Amino acid sequence: MIRLALLLAVALIVLYPLSLLVQSSFLLSAPGQPTSYGLSGWQSALSQPGILDALTNTATLTAARVGFALLISVPIAWALARTDIPVADWLEFGFWIGFFLPALPVVMGWIVVFDPQFGLANTLTSKLFGLHKGPFNIYSWWGIVWAHVTTVLVAVMVMLLTPAFRNLDLALDEASRMSGASAAETARRITAPLAAPAILLAVLITTIRLLESFEVELILGLPSRLDVFSTKIYRLIVAHQPPQFAPGSALGVLVLVAVVPLALLYNRFISRKSYATISGKYRGGRIRLGAWRWPAFALVLLAVLVGTVLPFGFVLLSSFMQLFGFFGIENAWTLDHWRTVFSDNQFFSSLKNTFIIAGGSAAISVAGFSVLAYYIVRTRGSVARALDLLTWIPFMLPGILLSLALFWMFLRVPLLTPMFGTHAALIVAIALANMTLGVQLLKTVLIQIGNELEESSWMSGAAWWYTYTRVIVPLTAPALITVALISFASAARNVSHIILLGTGSTRPLSLLQLDYIVDGRYEVAAVVGVITISITVLVAIILRRFGTFADSWR
């Protein structure tokens, strides 16, 4: 009985908003007016040139970003996992931090370097080479590629690939050497084919994730009117009068349809037991790089620095500047902007909002996901499988679509309308955004714990609730803390999932920073950015100590 109720509740919270999204693509009237349906939303979506451009940009940008990230990440992950590169642990930690860095402050950091007017790289190269104007422009297609690849994508792929490479049995390589193959031949015939599934998986995950990228394109695409589908939906709804709900929703449904095959592929991939390459006796031998050891270290260190320290350093610097990005003016440095932010009520209310949203979504996530995970793992049957499938849907959903779907749900369901514009709406959004990862994480831990610890508790005379609180909860505590902390970081930095739901009084730090940027107040935006980065980096460091994060995607 409980199972059915659970299934119904989850189906409602996940599927209902989606159905409203689809429905609203056919809705021609504005909210409050008598309802009328038609296809003009779809006609608009399929014929407007801006929309087709946006879709093309999404496709080309995604392909380029995944391609470049792959080129850089595979050698790095291989080096960290299989060779004797020095201080591999610290290098991995660097990528771990990169994984958590929020996009907005990072973009600001890169603007300081590559802005066409005042960017540091441009001023330096034009001075060095006597050019009139520097060659770099961050506000471009290449700028978007650079900002994503260097920070988030390489970090994500390295985090996904390193454990997979590490699990490849070294004996398989050694057997090839003993059979007469040189190191290069072994890499080509043995290591590469065996690593292929892991690489494919990484490509799938990052592609799905990239489809939802929003804030980077919003900032960097603005001057050249470069849109991707997520920013296009946003503009259709926010920047048009009256808001173009139908075409926006139609565009959303189109993209959703495109994501479904990717997600199905991903599901099929991980459920199929591909090559069992994990050996029982792992000896941990490493390939010796010899003369290449320190050069390799330097290259990987460069990747870490460019991805994490550089952007953070620049956004930190810029928060102390009189005028954002202008190093050469008189009185370039000041504490004024920090003082402004800390005496601004808006900032403190955003900070408070961040904590409220973080706390609320952490609480719901921990309680809800653990129950969900428990039922999926411990019970058999179609209900459990359906539940499992449902929890995968938020992962496939690009953030802006989730935002839009929830927007519709709050608007159209009279019972829920009071929630619109409150913290509760944002809490629900953040919790849904993290549902897939949280449930997967807890499922993994529960599977590792196994049935027998529970069963011995029952044999000793304990009822279910006693066992749950005395045995399951303590054992899953590290994973639960991880889920809570991920919620926290998410609330601090997430933009696309909540952008259509936040208001002036409920916006957390991420939306505050976005508003500052849109208003042109780059300096205070940088200050808020530094604070946001600090929060998420702190969470990253704490999480590192628990270590239950890494393998949950498999």
Place this chain on the structure above:
Amino acid sequence: MVTLLGPSGCGKTTTLRILAGLERVDAGEILGRNQRVLVSSARNIFVPPHRRNIGMVFQSYAIWPHMTVFENVAYPLKLRRMAHGDIRRRVASTLEMVGLAGLDDRPAPMLSGGQQQRVALARALAPEPDLLLLDEPFSNLDTELRSRMRHELRLLKRKLGLSSVFVTHDQIEALSLSDWIIVMRDGAVEQVGKPADIYTSPATPFVRDFLGKAIVLSGAVTEVRANGHVGFKIGGYPGPELQAHSSRTETLRPGKMAHLAIRPEDVVARVAEPGLRPDADGNTIGGMIESLLFIGSRNEARIALEGGQFLPLFLPRGEEWSEGRRVEIVFPRAVTEVWPA
């Protein structure tokens, strides 16, 4: 067949991997067939593993999961640029030799543990290497399969006449398969010799106790004679002293603490009955069966001696043995050895 035998961590696998070229040495030389220098620290020579023409069977078998049986075994042959037809023939004959004829097209993940092991062997043997290295190849098999593989390996060895180096911690494997055994402990060699010699004349107490079972009693030397005869008094035991021998009389002195060692199979035991004359040898002691385990083919007993010492003993099946019974144990002098403590 040379076996490196020793407990975990003694360095036997490392030594094997050094021969293979998978580990580097700090100092020293390795010479291969016809005095070919494979490794020389002094002259800075290191022949990489793929040029040593040495076949190796790994403990985890290391069968490549993305290839079929045929592709696994053909791999070293392709690298040696053999003609396609020759490869087919060689793979077929090698698979037949290891008992896997007809499984060419089976994908590797669909093989059982025993089959994987044979494929590993076939892959190592197919290119007709100068030397075969085996790293605990049977340790992952169940006992039934293990004893069968031992016999098969012995037949294979006879047929091919191939030199091999075998690493194991299982002394039964070492004794049954080797021409020479090198017993290792903590990175050093304890003894080198033929299996029978090492078993009957162990050089150190470690080798004595590692290979086969040994009954060891503590006590003191009573007298030492030039011809190797040694008198021994079992500690705490009120009975007469025993007549034993030692090949190391120079290390023994009357009154010195020592150990008495004998193989259980050399001991004669019978139920004690009053009035029975002691053996002509005179080396009879009495004890009581403290615990008796029936393990099917025989009994395993723990005999308590007066004075507090115990000794393990195998007793044949039979109604006459039971817990609490008194037994007489005879230690023939020729096989009873005294060791310094």
